[in-house]
Amino acid sequence: MNESSADADRLRECLELAAAARGHTSPNPMVGALVVSAAGEVVGRGYHRRCGEQHAERLALTEAGPAAAGGTLYVNMEPCCHHGRTPPCTDAVIAAGVKRVVACHVDPDSRVSGHGFELLREAGAEVSVGLLADDAAALNAGYLTVKSAGRLFVTGKAALSLDGRLATRLRQSQWITGPESRHYAHELRAEHDVVMVGVGTVLADDPRLTARLEEAAHPRLRVVIDSSLRTPAHARLFSEQDGGVVIVTTDVASGAARSALEAAGARILVAEPDSLGRVDLPDAMRKLTGLGVSTCLMEGGSGLLTSAFDAGIIDRVVLFYAPMLIGGDEALPLWGGEGTAELGSAPRLRRLQYREFGADRVIEGYLRLPPPFE
Numbered sequence: 001m002n003e004s005s006a007d008a009d010r011l012r013e014c015l016e017l018a019a020a021a022r023g024h025t026s027p028n029p030m031v032g033a034l035v036v037s038a039a040g041e042v043v044g045r046g047y048h049r050r051c052g053e054q055h056a057e058r059l060a061l062t063e064a065g066p067a068a069a070g071g072t073l074y075v076n077m078e079p080c081c082h083h084g085r086t087p088p089c090t091d092a093v094i095a096a097g098v099k100r101v102v103a104c105h106v107d108p109d110s111r112v113s114g115h116g117f118e119l120l121r122e123a124g125a126e127v128s129v130g131l132l133a134d135d136a137a138a139l140n141a142g143y144l145t146v147k148s149a150g151r152l153f154v155t156g157k158a159a160l161s162l163d164g165r166l167a168t169r170l171r172q173s174q175w176i177t178g179p180e181s182r183h184y185a186h187e188l189r190a191e192h193d194v195v196m197v198g199v200g201t202v203l204a205d206d207p208r209l210t211a212r213l214e215e216a217a218h219p220r221l222r223v224v225i226d227s228s229l230r231t232p233a234h235a236r237l238f239s240e241q242d243g244g245v246v247i248v249t250t251d252v253a254s255g256a257a258r259s260a261l262e263a264a265g266a267r268i269l270v271a272e273p274d275s276l277g278r279v280d281l282p283d284a285m286r287k288l289t290g291l292g293v294s295t296c297l298m299e300g301g302s303g304l305l306t307s308a309f310d311a312g313i314i315d316r317v318v319l320f321y322a323p324m325l326i327g328g329d330e331a332l333p334l335w336g337g338e339g340t341a342e343l344g345s346a347p348r349l350r351r352l353q354y355r356e357f358g359a360d361r362v363i364e365g366y367l368r369l370p371p372p373f374e
């Protein structure tokens with residue numbers, strides 16, 4: 001095995017370690033680290049479990065102890081070099097006498113941004129960056145999108161008939177997909193910081209938007225996009241503890257509606273209006289980052305997804321297809337409005353994955369990844 005494929009294997013292990021904390025680290029990234037001794041043995045492993053807790057590099061170096069000297073540190077993201085909630089990892093790496101550092105990409109945080117690697121090089125370590133950068137960018141797409149673009153990373157999700165409808169003309173959509181699909185839908189909620197719908201879906205389905213799973217991970221926020229505060233204060237959203245409820249509205253909403261929803265437990269966030277006076281979605285996605293969240297599962301309905309596709313803010317899709325046809329011009333499409341005119345500019349998915357749940361099939365993929373920070 002040559003050095004770079006051995007390095008790639010080690011980094012793959014870092015990414016797996018990091019992913020063990022999926023849904024728990026936000027607004028921090030998921031980071032996994034491995035220390036390999038000069039003799040080529042793995043002597044330390046670590047991953048960042050949640051915001052405020054020790055960084056992966058420190059955990060792996062502590063486990064390695066003196067065996068780290070002269071060895072290699074593998075980590076999916078550049079080690080930090082600033083005093084945050086914990087002291088800088090670069091100090092620990094240098095103190096441990098690590099000879100080589102292999103990482104997937106730079107940390108775009110302005111306090112790090114290549115400076116961590118520079119300090120390590122100045123201390124005499126050999127630093128190699130860029131292997132598996134795409135895989136690492138997919139893992140931390142939320143963190144990287146917030147740091148590079150100042151907005152949430154958005155996954156559009158829908159349950160569809162084979163002809164691409166998400167509700168009948170009578171607005172019926174429960175249930176298009178079968179029960180086997182629903183567990184995965186709840187896992188998706190648990191993996192995202194925000195679960196979002198339009199007010200049309202709240203009025204039609206009165207969803208709770210919680211992740212109903214055995215394990216403890218939950219979305220941090222349940223968000224409704226609602227320009228004039230039509231969300232009823234008795235909606236089932238408010239009957240659940242799990243994750244706060246945020247309603248993103250515009251300044252046309254009435255004070256009385258606002259007070260009633262606040263009394264029910266909602267936090268109200270005011271976004272700029274778009275050209276039609278509705279919530280401007282790019283502005284909403286920027287403002288929501290202020291609440292310490294980075295990934296959003298946008299579950300519909302058709303109106304919200306259509307605006308989000310039109311605004312180009314959907315980064316990834318997870319589409320559940322049931323073996324059923326709905327038909328009808330009045331039935332709700334995944335992406336209505338004008339859509340794409342030229343086939344050449346139709347967004348195409350990358351990093352495709354296919355899954356099967358009973359008779360349903362799920363196709364998921366990325367429309368865009370944050371830039372690889374090499």
Ligand SMILES: NC(=O)c1ccc[n+]([C@@H]2O[C@H](COP(=O)([O-])OP(=O)(O)OC[C@H]3O[C@@H](n4cnc5c(N)ncnc54)[C@H](OP(=O)(O)O)[C@@H]3O)[C@@H](O)[C@H]2O)c1
Nearest residue numbers: 158159166171198200201227278279300301302303304307
């Ligand atoms: N199959 C599925 O996966 C699935 C998932 C969810 C929902 N559904 C179905 O979809 C239907 C609801 O879809 P829908 O299209 O009527 O409602 P929706 O997409 O849930 O909500 C649309 C509403 O959101 C508000 N809004 C605020 N800002 C917006 C913006 N920038 N762009 C778009 N909307 C904005 C608008 O009301 P204001 O102007 O009052 O703010 C708009 O009418 C229901 O039948 C539901 O069962 C199906």
Ligand SMILES: [Zn+2]
Nearest residue numbers: 055079080089
């Ligand atoms: Zn660190």
